[in-house]
Amino acid sequence: MNRKIALTVFTALAIAALTSAITAQRTRPQTTPAASIGSYLPASDAVALIDVKRALSQTMPSILGSDPAKLAQANAEVDKFKTRTGIDLRSFDRLVVSVRYTYPSATATRLETVAIAHGPFDPKAVVASARQAATGRVRDEQYHGATITIINVNDQLKMFGMWDIKVDDLAICALDQNSLALGSPATVRTAIDAGKKGLAAADLIALAGRDANAVMGFGANLTPELLAKLDVGNDTLAKDVGSIKQAYGSIGSTQTDVTLMVVARTDSPQSATNLSDTVEGLRQLGGLFIGRLAQPRKALAEGALTNLKVTTRGSEIEIRTQVAAANLAALMK
Numbered sequence: 001m002n003r004k005i006a007l008t009v010f011t012a013l014a015i016a017a018l019t020s021a022i023t024a025q026r027t028r029p030q031t032t033p034a035a036s037i038g039s040y041l042p043a044s045d046a047v048a049l050i051d052v053k054r055a056l057s058q059t060m061p062s063i064l065g066s067d068p069a070k071l072a073q074a075n076a077e078v079d080k081f082k083t084r085t086g087i088d089l090r091s092f093d094r095l096v097v098s099v100r101y102t103y104p105s106a107t108a109t110r111l112e113t114v115a116i117a118h119g120p121f122d123p124k125a126v127v128a129s130a131r132q133a134a135t136g137r138v139r140d141e142q143y144h145g146a147t148i149t150i151i152n153v154n155d156q157l158k159m160f161g162m163w164d165i166k167v168d169d170l171a172i173c174a175l176d177q178n179s180l181a182l183g184s185p186a187t188v189r190t191a192i193d194a195g196k197k198g199l200a201a202a203d204l205i206a207l208a209g210r211d212a213n214a215v216m217g218f219g220a221n222l223t224p225e226l227l228a229k230l231d232v233g234n235d236t237l238a239k240d241v242g243s244i245k246q247a248y249g250s251i252g253s254t255q256t257d258v259t260l261m262v263v264a265r266t267d268s269p270q271s272a273t274n275l276s277d278t279v280e281g282l283r284q285l286g287g288l289f290i291g292r293l294a295q296p297r298k299a300l301a302e303g304a305l306t307n308l309k310v311t312t313r314g315s316e317i318e319i320r321t322q323v324a325a326a327n328l329a330a331l332m333k
Contacts, residue, residue: 037096038198038205040116040175042190046099046220047200047208052092053119054215062255063325070329081157085170086133087126087182093119098191098200101226109229114183114191116175123174130172141171141185146192148173150185207248211261214250221246240278243271259322266315276312279319283308296330303327 041047056078064071082088100112127149131138134151141148153167171188173181181191194200207219222244230241249262266272283305290301303323311318 036118036179037209038200038202039096039196040179040181040191040194041096041098041198041200041205042100042114042187042194044098044200044204045101045223045226046218047204048097048099048216048218049208049214050095050097051215052089052095052117056090059215059253062253063258063329066326067329077157082133084133084153084155084157085151085167086128086130087172088121088129091119091121091126092117098187099220100187100190101223103225103229107229109226112184112187114181114187116191117180117182118178120178121180123176123178123180126180127172127174130170143189144192146173146175148185148188148192203246207246210248211250211252214252217248217250219246219248237278240271240274243267244275253325256325257322258325258328259320261318261320263316263318266317269312269315272312272315272317276310276317279310279317283310296327299324300327300331 037049060074061071064074078089094117096116096118098114098116102110102112104110127147130151131149134153137152137154139150141150148171150169150171153170155167157165157167169184171181171183171185173188173192175181175191176196181188183191204219204221208217210219211217224242227242227244230238243266244264245267246265247262248265249260252259252261264272264275266275286301286305290298290305293301300323304321307323308319308321311320
C-alpha cells in the first residue's frame with residue numbers, strides 16, 4: 001500500500017512553499033494593508049501570500065549566515081534576477097499569487113499562475129527597467145486600456161536566490177500606483193479583468209492570510225478533477241483522499257528553526273480520522289527509511305519526523321513540524 005499518497009495530497013502546496021519560504025520570520029506584521037490582498041486576483045483554485053521583504057532581508061541571512069559563501073551566492077542570484085528581468089525583488093513588500101488548475105489532457109494538470117506585487121515601488125519604473133533589461137526582446141500588448149509588456153527572458157533563474165525556475169516570456173503590467181502583475185500574457189490579462197476588487201473567493205484569501213506572522217501562507221481547493229489525477233493504487237485510500245476539500249497552511253520560523261503547518265479540511269470527521277491514522281502509520285514507518293538516507297538529508301528528515309505532531313479537530317487534520325535552519329542550509333547548493 002502506498003501510504004505516502006494521503007500525506008502528499010494535502011502537503012503538495014506546502015512542500016513548494018517550504019522550498020521557497022524557508023525564509024520565514026515571526027516578527028513584524030505585513031506592511032501592505034490587509035484590505036488589498038484580494039485586489040486583482042482572478043478566480044482562483046489556490047492563493048498564496050509571500051512576504052518578500054522579510055524573506056530577503058531577514059530570514060535568508062539568518063538561515064545562510066553560517067555559510068558566507070552560500071549567502072553571497074543567494075544574494076548574487078537575486079541580483080541576476082534583476083539583471084535578466086529588470087525586476088528588483090527587494091523593492092516588493094509582498095507577492096499575492098493566484099493559481100488556477102487546468103487539465104490539458106486526461107493525465108496532466110497544469111497550474112496557471114499570476115503574481116500581484118505590492119509595495120512602495122513605482123510600477124511604471126519597474127516596467128521601464130524590464131524593457132531596458134530586455135535589450136530588444138520585448139513587445140507591448142494593449143488590453144482594456146492597460147499596457148502589458150512582454151519580455152523574452154529565456155533563462156534559468158533562482159527565485160529569491162533559493163530555487164530554480166525556468167523563465168521564457170514574462171508579462172508585466174502596472175495595475176495601480178503600487179501594484180504590478182507578473183505572469184504569462186494570458187494570466188496577466190485575467191488580473192486586469194479581475195480589477196481592484198478581485199474575483200478570488202474570500203474563503204481562500206482568508207485561509208492564505210490566517211497566520212499574519214508567517215512569511216508564506218496558502219489556501220487551496222482540492223477539486224475532484226485534481227484528486228482524480230492521483231493514482232493512489234488502493235480503493236479505500238482513494239476514498240479517504242477524495243474526501244479532502246481544502247488545504248491550507250503556513251511557513252514560519254524562529255532564529256534557529258523553520259516551522260511548517262498544513263491542514264486538510266475533509267468532508268466529515270470520520271474522513272479526518274482515517275487520514276490521521278494514515279499519517280500516524282507513515283510516521284511509524286518513517287524511521288525505517290530515514291536510516292537509508294545520507295547526510296544532510298538524514299538529519300533534516302529525522303528532525304521533521306521527531307517534531308511531527310498530528311491533531312484532528314472535527315473534519316480537519318492538522319500537521320505541524322519543524323526543522324533546524326542549519327539543516328536546511330546544508331541542502332542548498
